[in-house]
Amino acid sequence: MRKLAVCLFILAAMGAPALAQTAGTLTYSQDARTEASDADVRVARRAYRAACEQHQTAGYCECMTGGMAQSLAPNDLGTATRLLAHDLGNAAMPSGLDRASVERARAASATYEPGCAQFRS
Numbered sequence: 001m002r003k004l005a006v007c008l009f010i011l012a013a014m015g016a017p018a019l020a021q022t023a024g025t026l027t028y029s030q031d032a033r034t035e036a037s038d039a040d041v042r043v044a045r046r047a048y049r050a051a052c053e054q055h056q057t058a059g060y061c062e063c064m065t066g067g068m069a070q071s072l073a074p075n076d077l078g079t080a081t082r083l084l085a086h087d088l089g090n091a092a093m094p095s096g097l098d099r100a101s102v103e104r105a106r107a108a109s110a111t112y113e114p115g116c117a118q119f120r121s
Contacts (some may be wrong), residue, residue: 044074051084060119067112080105
């Protein structure tokens with residue numbers, strides 16, 4: 001519970017920006033729930049956390065999942081999940097993924113990674 005509170009504090013201090021695409025550029029929106037149902041957000045969030053926990057600590061994954069699920073629509077969070085699951089990092093874009101979605105996922109990850117790094121394994 002303490003780790004969750006620290007994660008939420010870090011995300012709040014960072015402003016927890018929500019990324020959305022408008023005319024090919026990254027801008028900010030309210031949050032993922034403005035673009036999808038709660039159920040869709042929950043499913044995407046659980047999948048992201050599960051993929052993250054294959055490589056990192058539960059605390060780190062809780063922190064990253066909080067920010068990523070807040071800022072990315074479920075389809076972009078799905079892209080981020082595929083990137084994690086395949087451990088692709090900044091490697092070439094895998095087939096079947098939308099380039100704009102990959103960019104949004106990577107931008108969101110870069111936003112939250114510094115605040116969550118303290119929980120890395």
